[in-house]
């Protein structure tokens with residue numbers, strides 16, 4: 001009887017954890033985005049972190065990560081590599097490659113995530129490091 005109860009409680013705990021994760025109630029603390037050597041070669045990566053789209057760049061030996069969520073009305077901005085700019089499809093807001101507002105309605109820069117190198121990986125932490 002006690003064995004069945006333990007088994008049931010284990011099942012229930014697993015089910016609840018899975019349900020919470022599926023609903024994005026549990027946020028990941030970090031994302032291992034990939035190997036640094038590949039980022040240097042590929043220029044940028046698009047990833048998803050805690051249900052949000054992000055972009056990771058490599059600049060002068062340092063990786064950095066920006067949210068792709070527009071700070072105006074939360075549309076997903078698109079990166080135009082040829083211009084080195086982000087353009088929001090909703091109201092045409094523009095950001096530079098570092099996420100600073102160039103023009104349009106966005107009231108503040110794109111959120112920037114703390115990004116570290118944990119050899120050989122680039123790791124994005126769930127920590128916004130610019131003013132939001």
Ligand code: FES
Pocket residue numbers: 070071072073074075088089090091092093104105106
């Ligand atoms: S939602 Fe991006 S400019 Fe309005």
